[in-house]
Amino acid sequence: MNPVILEVVTPEKKVLREEVESIIAPGTEGYLGVLPRHSPLLTTLKPGVVQYRKAGKWEQLAVSGGFMEAGPRRVVILADAAELPSEIDIERARRSMERAKKRLWECPPGLDVARAEAALMRSLARLKAAGSKE
Numbered sequence: 001m002n003p004v005i006l007e008v009v010t011p012e013k014k015v016l017r018e019e020v021e022s023i024i025a026p027g028t029e030g031y032l033g034v035l036p037r038h039s040p041l042l043t044t045l046k047p048g049v050v051q052y053r054k055a056g057k058w059e060q061l062a063v064s065g066g067f068m069e070a071g072p073r074r075v076v077i078l079a080d081a082a083e084l085p086s087e088i089d090i091e092r093a094r095r096s097m098e099r100a101k102k103r104l105w106e107c108p109p110g111l112d113v114a115r116a117e118a119a120l121m122r123s124l125a126r127l128k129a130a131g132s133k134e
Contacts, residue, residue, distance in 0.1 A: 049062055
């Protein structure tokens with residue numbers, strides 16, 4: 001089977017460029033799978049974990065949302081932020097998760113609930129990509 005080129009790019013840098021066998025990404029309507037020779041697709045992504053199979057082994061990275069363009073030979077993810085597991089500070093992600101949970105639980109006046117929920121989703125994605133059992 002011919003590989004797919006997976007590119008993950010943020011405004012700051014190119015996070016990843018690999019030949020992969022398949023990709024699973026967190027679309028806003030649910031997770032999406034992409035194999036070689038995929039029909040053209042453009043979709044939005046929510047915060048979550050992008051999984052990709054390379055040389056028979058699954059690897060992953062956290063994304064905080066963005067867009068994915070898939071085609072027959074290439075998939076490009078334009079993410080607000082993306083981190084490989086080796087780049088994730090687990091303790092910082094845990095603190096971020098706890099702050100978001102606390103804000104949502106206490107619900108102070110003027111709380112932007114959508115923003116707090118997004119912060120929680122981002123921190124959970126980072127922890128999952130890093131292999132934490134949170």
